[in-house]
Amino acid sequence: MIELLSTVPPTSTGEAVAFWFLAPIAVIAAVMILVSRKAVHSALWMATTMIVLAVLFVMQGGIFLGVVQVVVYTGAVMMLFLFVLMLVGVDASDSFVETLRAQRVAGILLALGLGGMLVAGISRATFPAAPGVGAANDLAGGHVQAIAQAIFTRYVFTFEVVSVLLITAAVGAMALTHKELLTPRKPHAELSVERVRGEHPTPYPSPGVYAQHNAVDTPALLPDGTASEASVPDELRRQGTVRYTELEAARDQESDGGAPR
Amino acid sequence: MNPENYLYLATILFAIGSVGVLVRRNAIVVFMCVELMLNASNLAFVSFARLNGNIDGQVVAFFVMVVAAAEVVIGLAVIVTIFRTRRSASVDDPNLLKL
Numbered sequence: 025m026i027e028l029l030s031t032v033p034p035t036s037t038g039e040a041v042a043f044w045f046l047a048p049i050a051v052i053a054a055v056m057i058l059v060s061r062k063a064v065h066s067a068l069w070m071a072t073t074m075i076v077l078a079v080l081f082v083m084q085g086g087i088f089l090g091v092v093q094v095v096v097y098t099g100a101v102m103m104l105f106l107f108v109l110m111l112v113g114v115d116a117s118d119s120f121v122e123t124l125r126a127q128r129v130a131g132i133l134l135a136l137g138l139g140g141m142l143v144a145g146i147s148r149a150t151f152p153a154a155p156g157v158g159a160a161n162d163l164a165g166g167h168v169q170a171i172a173q174a175i176f177t178r179y180v181f182t183f184e185v186v187s188v189l190l191i192t193a194a195v196g197a198m199a200l201t202h203k204e205l206l207t208p209r210k211p212h213a214e215l216s217v218e219r220v221r222g223e224h225p226t227p228y229p230s231p232g233v234y235a236q237h238n239a240v241d242t243p244a245l246l247p248d249g250t251a252s253e254a255s256v257p258d259e260l261r262r263q264g265t266v267r268y269t270e271l272e273a274a275r276d277q278e279s280d281g282g283a284p285r
Numbered sequence: 286m287n288p289e290n291y292l293y294l295a296t297i298l299f300a301i302g303s304v305g306v307l308v309r310r311n312a313i314v315v316f317m318c319v320e321l322m323l324n325a326s327n328l329a330f331v332s333f334a335r336l337n338g339n340i341d342g343q344v345v346a347f348f349v350m351v352v353a354a355a356e357v358v359i360g361l362a363v364i365v366t367i368f369r370t371r372r373s374a375s376v377d378d379p380n381l382l383k384l
Binding site: 066081152203 | 286287288292293294296297298300301302304307308309310311313314317318320324327328331332335336337338339340341343344346348350353354355356357359361362363365366369377
């Protein structure tokens with residue numbers, strides 16, 4: 025009976041079809057990570073590869089691992105990647121200028137050599153007849169039970185070390201991204217005293233809302249027709265992107281020869 | 286189909302990831318390629334667990350995932366810190382130690 029089992033093909037037709045359908049998707053998505061000029065596109069292809077790999081895990085009996093793959097990778101890690109991409113700037117597309125001569129060719133050749141060597145090694149190895157993890161699962165009374173038994177008995181020390189690593193990583197990330205304040209933070213009491221005793225106790229005028237513009241970068245007009253500097257955010261004025269209305273611009277040109285304000 | 290095909294797929298994905306690490310200039314894409322390599326090794330672990338008929342390979346793959354998550358957190362924090370000081374996410378720009 026055992027002899028008979030080891031001679032039949034170790035995978036079902038369904039698994040073969042799924043594999044030959046999914047494997048090209050994974051490889052194409054992986055190549056697209058490389059050739060996408062924009063980092064966001066790379067991130068989306070990365071998510072594709074990870075979901076395909078999760079399905080491949082499930083197909084091989086790693087149901088728990090497949091679910092963890094979807095939750096941790098496509099859920100948490102990819103969101104973190106996209107978050108940092110938004111922080112760093114989505115428009116920052118990669119420059120394809122080589123700083124080292126022939127680095128791209130050398131890199132591709134090295135990777136081809138690595139892949140070729142690994143493929144050659146695998147093709148020369150003999151493998152057991154792929155009994156699957158079913159027997160190990162049955163021994164523990166279920167798949168998740170089997171994994172829990174392994175993690176909390178044989179690998180309990182690894183588990184503890186990994187938890188310490190995770191906590192250290194979380195603290196490290198907080199320490200690295202901590203921003204030093206340039207000026208001491210003012211308490212609320214001090215801020216309110218400053219506001220009431222200062223020269224502008226009332227709220228600043230709101231920015232202009234006209235028939236043609238409806239944005240914070242257009243200053244409000246005072247009764248005498250001049251633009252109110254206090255009605256636009258300081259940051260916009262520093263960037264020089266404040267829009268003046270046509271009326272104001274024309275008046276400006278008359279008075280001081282069109283010098284931009 | 287032979288289950289060894291999963292190992293070939295893992296090898297191909299690992300090689301593609303290594304090309305990305307060597308060739309791409311954007312630090313975030315380089316990180317994605319490192320993740321791809323870790324995922325490929327996870328696929329190999331799961332395949333070996335299936336080939337050998339025990340659960341240990343899957344447990345190791347689980348630990349690899351946890352380490353990868355920690356690595357992503359620290360790596361992205363480093364990228365954000367470098368971006369704050371150098372206004373760039375390219376791996377070519379932090380070259381202050383270059384002669």
